Amino acid sequence: MSYQYLIDAHVHLNNYHESTRRPTAEHALDLFAKMDEIGIAHAVVITSYKIDLDRPSVEELLGLLTNHPRITLVEGLRWRGEPRSDLFSVEERIRDGEVKGIKLYPGYDQYPINDPSLETVFRIAAKYAVPVLIHTGDTYSKTAKVRMAHPLLVDDIAVDYPDVQFVMCHLGNPWFQDAAEVLYKNDNVFADISGLTLGEFTYEFERYVAMRLKDMITYMGNPGKQLMYGSDWPLVRMKPYVKLLNELNFDQEQLENVAWRTAARLFRIDAAAWANGRPASPPPAPPGPAPA
Ligand SMILES: [Zn+2]
Numbered sequence: 001m002s003y004q005y006l007i008d009a010h011v012h013l014n015n016y017h018e019s020t021r022r023p024t025a026e027h028a029l030d031l032f033a034k035m036d037e038i039g040i041a042h043a044v045v046i047t048s049y050k051i052d053l054d055r056p057s058v059e060e061l062l063g064l065l066t067n068h069p070r071i072t073l074v075e076g077l078r079w080r081g082e083p084r085s086d087l088f089s090v091e092e093r094i095r096d097g098e099v100k101g102i103k104l105y106p107g108y109d110q111y112p113i114n115d116p117s118l119e120t121v122f123r124i125a126a127k128y129a130v131p132v133l134i135h136t137g138d139t140y141s142k143t144a145k146v147r148m149a150h151p152l153l154v155d156d157i158a159v160d161y162p163d164v165q166f167v168m169c170h171l172g173n174p175w176f177q178d179a180a181e182v183l184y185k186n187d188n189v190f191a192d193i194s195g196l197t198l199g200e201f202t203y204e205f206e207r208y209v210a211m212r213l214k215d216m217i218t219y220m221g222n223p224g225k226q227l228m229y230g231s232d233w234p235l236v237r238m239k240p241y242v243k244l245l246n247e248l249n250f251d252q253e254q255l256e257n258v259a260w261r262t263a264a265r266l267f268r269i270d271a272a273a274w275a276n277g278r279p280a281s282p283p284p285a286p287p288g289p290a291p292a
Pocket residue numbers: 010011012195232
């Protein structure tokens with residue numbers, strides 16, 4: 001079974017190893033090369049909750065990628081640590097269409113996602129109809145508080161803000177069952193399947209994750225409605241991830257939704273334009289980042 005297009009709804013342009021540190025523009029070229037190799041039509045690039053040598057700011061990425069036809073930018077917020085994100089600037093970028101979503105990092109940034117202070121953030125998301133992405137589940141950092149990233153807390157905000165669309169990143173790993181319940185219960189909650197392993201899946205772990213995901217999909221009833229493909233590249237490799245997608249036994253309709261339709265709708269990616277005269281191929285691929 002195959003799908004018409006593939007959108008990777010979760011990638012980064014961060015460096016995760018000092019030894020492979022390089023300029024962001026080079027990193028972006030690498031992303032496009034990987035997308036071409038794997039057949040990814042479009043990628044959602046998400047910035048971090050902190051900015052340093054290894055984590056480019058949203059301003060830097062805007063300089064490289066504004067209006068790039070194959071990239072959607074989502075801005076990660078810093079809400080507890082310093083320096084805190086400036087919400088006025090965030091709102092301006094969203095208003096101007098430069099940024100198409102907000103990412104929150106509860107746990108890493110040591111607040112729970114149902115913290116009342118987030119109301120202003122959710123109001124902005126509702127006003128401009130952009131999704132709020134949330135890190136859920138396991139954190140790669142020992143200084144993060146994982147309880148605060150539990151997927152069940154997403155139910156609180158899904159109920160309190162019915163006019164906001166939320167995306168649980170990583171399916172609340174390893175609390176898949178709780179994430180499935182939150183998805184099943186709330187029509188305004190979505191999830192991506194990104195970041196369930198680091199690097200390559202070992203054979204055993206791949207089987208395990210596929211099994212847990214299949215369980216979850218059975219529980220949810222209609223996974224085509226809310227699940228999105230995403231990898232978490234460069235933390236994981238793209239190829240094993242596409243393989244995982246193909247092993248989840250979706251029917252054709254569900255697969256098209258998971259592969260691209262749901263992401264295209266949430267992030268307002270103009271996938272219809274791709275279909276003009278090129279039914280089964282990815283959109284035209286510019287050689288690299290758009291000129292700034
Ligand atoms: Zn990520």
